């Protein structure tokens with residue numbers, strides 16, 4: 001899929017604010033790909049499409065989990081976790097996106113995972129640090145990325161914050177997120 005076509009389908013599907021976020025994630029990911037020697041066109045494409053299913057109907061998402069044979073544990077979670085894996089299935093089936101790196105980056109952006117590839121890590125981090133993000137601590141993550149140039153450490157710091165946030169709300173943690181935390185706690189040095 002060409003970037004122009006991806007921008008078009010994302011713009012048609014998403015509310016304007018969310019589409020703008022996707023564009024910024026794509027631009028951030030493209031820039032990071034150049035820094036970390038990854039494929040910048042794949043990074044841009046995954047960035048544009050990562051939130052494609054963000055506002056999909058939850059009942060339909062659950063149907064897709066079953067019909068596509070996705071992890072049944074996803075049925076215990078809501079869109080916050082589901083929209084990554086569902087978007088990957090959708091862009092594959094609807095638009096013929098077949099690149100496994102792009103699909104995995106889209107799929108795992110909501111949860112993180114252990115042993116992520118370079119593109120997965122870039123999208124996961126770019127989503128968190130795109131220029132309009134202003135959550136507490138985001139500048140610490142930007143320093144880890146742009147000055148320390150340590151992607152694994154950024155993945156760890158983001159996952160730790162996400163888990164802390166979920167625990168404060170007494171929410172359950174998806175197993176891939178816990179695996180991500182443990183894996184990048186070891187990998188980050």
Ligand SMILES: [Fe+2]
Pocket residue numbers: 050051054083109110
């Ligand atoms: Fe997302």
Ligand SMILES: [Fe+2]
Pocket residue numbers: 021025050051127
């Ligand atoms: Fe996002």
